[in-house]
Amino acid sequence: MQTEGSYDLATGAGLIACPRCDALHLERELQPGETARCIRCGGVLASPRAGAFTRIIALSFTSLVLMLGAVFFPFLEISRMGFGNQTSLFGVAMAFSHGALIPLTVALLATIVGLPMLRAILLVYTLSPLSRGRRPFAHAVPAFRLSEKLRPWSMAEIFVIGTAVALVKVGGLATISFGPAFWAFCALILVNAASNAFTSSATIWDAIEDAGMATDGREIITDLRR
Amino acid sequence: MSGAPDDAPVLTAHRAGLIGCRACGRVWPQTETTCARCNSDLVPPDRRCLNAVWAWLTAGFIFYLPANLFPMLKTSTLGGLAGNTESTILGGVVELLHYGNYGVAAIIFLASIMVPVGKFIAIAWLARVAGRPATVRQAHRRLHLYEVVEFIGRWSMIDVFVVAILSALVQLGFVASIHPGPAAVSFALSVAFTMLSAQSFDPRLIWRGLPLRSRKD
Numbered sequence: 528m529q530t531e532g533s534y535d536l537a538t539g540a541g542l543i544a545c546p547r548c549d550a551l552h553l554e555r556e557l558q559p560g561e562t563a564r565c566i567r568c569g570g571v572l573a574s575p576r577a578g579a580f581t582r583i584i585a586l587s588f589t590s591l592v593l594m595l596g597a598v599f600f601p602f603l604e605i606s607r608m609g610f611g612n613q614t615s616l617f618g619v620a621m622a623f624s625h626g627a628l629i630p631l632t633v634a635l636l637a638t639i640v641g642l643p644m645l646r647a648i649l650l651v652y653t654l655s656p657l658s659r660g661r662r663p664f665a666h667a668v669p670a671f672r673l674s675e676k677l678r679p680w681s682m683a684e685i686f687v688i689g690t691a692v693a694l695v696k697v698g699g700l701a702t703i704s705f706g707p708a709f710w711a712f713c714a715l716i717l718v719n720a721a722s723n724a725f726t727s728s729a730t731i732w733d734a735i736e737d738a739g740m741a742t743d744g745r746e747i748i749t750d751l752r753r
Numbered sequence: 754m755s756g757a758p759d760d761a762p763v764l765t766a767h768r769a770g771l772i773g774c775r776a777c778g779r780v781w782p783q784t785e786t787t788c789a790r791c792n793s794d795l796v797p798p799d800r801r802c803l804n805a806v807w808a809w810l811t812a813g814f815i816f817y818l819p820a821n822l823f824p825m826l827k828t829s830t831l832g833g834l835a836g837n838t839e840s841t842i843l844g845g846v847v848e849l850l851h852y853g854n855y856g857v858a859a860i861i862f863l864a865s866i867m868v869p870v871g872k873f874i875a876i877a878w879l880a881r882v883a884g885r886p887a888t889v890r891q892a893h894r895r896l897h898l899y900e901v902v903e904f905i906g907r908w909s910m911i912d913v914f915v916v917a918i919l920s921a922l923v924q925l926g927f928v929a930s931i932h933p934g935p936a937a938v939s940f941a942l943s944v945a946f947t948m949l950s951a952q953s954f955d956p957r958l959i960w961r962g963l964p965l966r967s968r969k970d
Contacts, residue, residue: 536769536770536771537782538781538782539766539771539772539779539780539781539782540780542766542771542780543773543778543779543780544765544766544771544772544773544774544778544779544780545773545778546773546774546775546776546778546956546957547896547956547957548763548765548892548896548956548957548959548960549765549766549767549773549798549957549960550763550764550765550766550960551763551764551765551766551769551771551773551780566763567763567960568893568896568960572778603918603922605922605923605925607925607928607929610925610928611925612922612923612924612925614918614921614922618921619917619918619921619922620917620921621921622916622917622918622920622921622933623917623920623933623937623938625932628933628935628937628938630938631913631917631933631937631938631941634941634945635913635914635917638910639914668790668791668792669792671791672776672791672792672793675776679903679906679907679948679952680907680948682907682910682914685907685908685910685911685914686914688860688908688911689910689911689912689913689914689915689917689918690914690918692857692860692861692911692915693914693915693918693919693922695854695856695857696849696854696857696915696919697919697922697923700923700929701923701925701929703922728777729777729778732777732778732779732790732791735790736779736790
């Protein structure tokens with residue numbers, strides 16, 4: 528039954544609408560570890576995890592360090608018949624730096640390096656005051672909104688699969704050795720996946736709204752269908 | 754009611770005369786135009802979003818054609834003595850099959866041909882049937898299709914990354930060198946435009962055509 532919390536059907540206070548199917552739910556405070564799913568489409572509405580904010584900050588810093596390593600160390604090395612070549616991540620992006628392909632260089636640098644780093648910085652900026660129960664910094668709202676908008680465009684994990692495919696393609700032609708940047712990038716994927724698993728955007732929005740104070744008991748959702 | 758049957762009518766924000774924020778889920782009166790919590794624009798779940806869906810989808814399709822017609826990779830071995838080859842997307846797949854790399858050929862075929870074509874068909878179908886009457890089961894199926902399209906779209910970029918890595922790495926002067934072809938740009942644009950098309954689609958439209966009350970009442 529939808530009894531908990533108070534709500535107002537005229538102003539929408541205390542209510543939550545599923546972004547996928549528009550079904551209305553009452554806000555209710557969730558315990559860490561609980562997952563609220565939409566009663567109609569089953570999509571996850573919120574899934575707070577204990578200590579998630581601190582962990583996301585730690586993981587974001589880790590991914591920044593790994594990304595710096597991935598950018599500056601050699602990425603892959605190839606040799607055949609005494610001819611050799613080694614490339615860094617920048618080298619990969621610069622592959623398109625001839626003529627009409629230049630815009631693709633920018634797009635590649637952005638999707639592989641720029642956006643993942645920007646997202647990590649934005650998450651640290653948004654969450655570092657919240658994790659200590661303080662008010663969010665100025666412009667935390669646009670910062671987190673930008674971070675959520677950029678989520679589908681940061682393609683580091685797709686790049687790693689692309690690397691694997693390229694290596695198989697070139698495998699018969701020459702000898703390949705991996706540089707430190709390759710391993711840094713692989714680690715980066717795992718770190719990003721862990722960070723995404725801890726991120727529940729509804730919970731973060733609510734923490735921003737409550738300005739880091741202990742929540743007021745009308746967090747999210749009614750019907751926890753299990 | 755917890756444990757309600759799947760086809761029980763559900764109160765939506767739209768039916769309650771409210772408007773839900775697609776970015777953060779907060780609910781506001783229908784007179785509001787921006788969400789005061791996350792600053793996003795509040796958009797009612799109506800067919801207006803379909804204009805953007807069709808526009809991006811058309812742009813994506815237009816760029817997908819040259820992506821298949823022009824070469825993706827230009828390879829020259831032994832200074833051109835052993836031949837210069839230009840391979841299109843499909844040509845590259847055939848070449849991989851020829852060398853027995855069935856797994857990689859399957860990945861490239863899936864990511865560069867099956868997924869984009871499937872996406873065009875899926876988005877076009879979703880946009881055509883959006884807002885039309887549907888049963889609850891059909892709506893669930895449509896939402897599932899939408900989620901698959903949204904998830905899988907970015908993975909088509911694999912082929913562009915492969916081209917970039919190959920042409921950065923295989924620069925062995927006389928022995929072998931690989932250069933990117935013009936198809937790489939148009940393929941990347943096609944993927945980006947179809948991603949935008951999928952993002953413009955409002956999945957709440959899928960549920961608008963459901964009967965207000967289930968038949969049994």
